[in-house]
Amino acid sequence: MIPDAVPAVRLRGVYQAYGSRTVLRNIDLDVASHEVVALIGPSGCGKSTLLRTVNLLEDVVAGSIELNGENITAPKTNKNRVRQQVGLVFQQFNLFPHLTVLENITLAPRRVARKSKVDADRRAMELLERFGLADKADEYPDRLSGGQQQRVAIIRSLATEPTVILLDEVTSALDPETVGEVLALIAELKNLGLTLILATHEMAFARTVADRIVFMHEGEIVEQGPPSQVLDAPTVDRTRRFVDQILSHDVAAVTAQEQL
Amino acid sequence: MTMSSHVTASVSRPLSDAELAVILTRKPWWQRRDFLGSSAIAVVSTIVVVGLLGTIAVNSEGWLLFQRAFLNPEHFALSFPKIWEGFLLNVLLFVLIEPIVLIVGLVLALLRNLSSPVFFPLRFFAIAFIDLFRGLPAILVILMLGMGIPALRIEGLSTSPLFWGAVACVLTSSAYTAENYRAGIESIHPSQRAAARALGLGHGQTMWFVILPQAVRRVTPPLMSGFIALQKETALISVIGTMEATRAAQAYSATTFNFTSYLVAALLFVAITIPLTRLTDHLLRRSEIRRTVGGAV
Structure with missing residues (x-):
């Protein structure tokens, strides 16, 4: 990470609240271009809210967010333009059930970026081919497996040609045997040079794909650093407890599988 | 439902492809056994109900007048x-x-x-x-x-x-x-x-x-x-x-x-x-x- 480079995403003193419940407290976070940051932490710690806030689905209560040096929390920001550059992929895929796979992917390029149908279709087919889903182009989402739906959802967010992609626990709703194909796709996104921020419970995956791990607890960033530090030698007690719990659970699951 | 239980009762060896095809081919609705069964019941019950209501109406005092006025x-x-x-x-x-x-x-x-x-x-x-x-x-x-x-x-x-x-x-x-x-x-x-x-x-x-x-x-x-x-x-x-x-x-x-x-x-x-x-x-x-x-x- 070049020290004086403009970060892809910069959060400064970000607060977020639902009603009177504070969900994010004084978040400072810099994510460099091409960096992969994994957010970990117990349910309700604010990971999802952080991602939704960066995508501007929620307005910040206080603080600022910069995207490639531009303040996107300024009142006059064109949110729809920002969202083209920041893709968000949801836990539950949220594909549009009345549209085919191809139509799901081309909706934003055609209606927001005003591409012609021919151009948008061609680009979408390129993406589908690259990620092995070309034969599903004319299917409706309900006919696909969970893993395929999530891959389509990721491709849909890629189609607006974003520089940053936010992934919100994208494997949590999947059957175990389809998790691998989605993780493989995310690893490819990294190779494409995209900046990724992912909220995840997949510690093994976070360890291999993330450049940095950020541990959150009750709306605050408690600890961050390279995977080897945060996962193997956490300095803060709360991090240690969380990591121990998750890792012992993983070990238990593996042992149980071996015994079968 | 009736069809499959009938088959499993009579066949104890694995089904051949031809037998399976016979079972799995969906007949048109008017040939299906469940349809024939239920429609038979429906017809009988309709005849009974309509017949009963009809008898009551026809035997009522004003039937002839009604018939002349409305039918x-x-x-x-x-x-x-x-x-x-x-x-x-x-x-x-x-x-x-x-x-x-x-x-x-x-x-x-x-x-x-x-x-x-x-x-x-x-x-x-x-x-x-x-x-x-x-x-x-x-x-x-x-x-x-x-x-x-x-x-x-x-x-x-x-x-x-x-x-x-x-x-x-x-x-x-x-x-x-x-x-x-x-x-x-x-x-x-x-x-x-x-x-x-x-x-x-x-x-x-x-x-x-x-x-x-x-x-x-x-x-x-x-x-x-x-x-x-x-x-x-x-x-x-x-x-x-x-x-x-x-x-x-x-x-x-x-x-x-x-x-x-x-x-x-x-x-x-x-x-x-x-x-x-x-x-x-x-x-x-x-x-x-x-x-x-x-x-x-």
């Missing part, structure tokens, strides 16, 4: 041409009115859905409109517009009671239709809106490309019910003297003292509304099967 074949044939002519006006009315109702209802629903305070007046107008015309009996609206506006003799406004009767139908039906649309719009999960907004679609685009197509599909059955209600509502225009089917039936019975003409009008209405309902059900089911796995079940 007279001669009057049926004599009144038919006039009522048919009137019925064509009903058809013309609801065919012309329904598209307008669908559009006005949609516009009202969309206005009502506007959340920005800037649009408060529009939102208020939509709510007031819907409350008013859902609260008023249709026949009153028809009477007030059909009689009232022509009486005002305002330059440039139509003085045809038929025209204003039709407008009254549009107003009342649109109010109900708007509520149907709204129910559909509100039934779409917020995550769909979030997904569309996250892709950069604006509020209007999200509504038009993502929410509405799903909502309309979901409320097609109630919209269809609304259409059928409208078809029947056109009969109310008779109160302002328009010679449609009901009015024609009334006119016939007034001169002949025979009520068979009402039966004619009733049959004509039912002959349109029932097939239309079945057709919509069929179309909806087909689109559902195309979209989902196991949609046929």
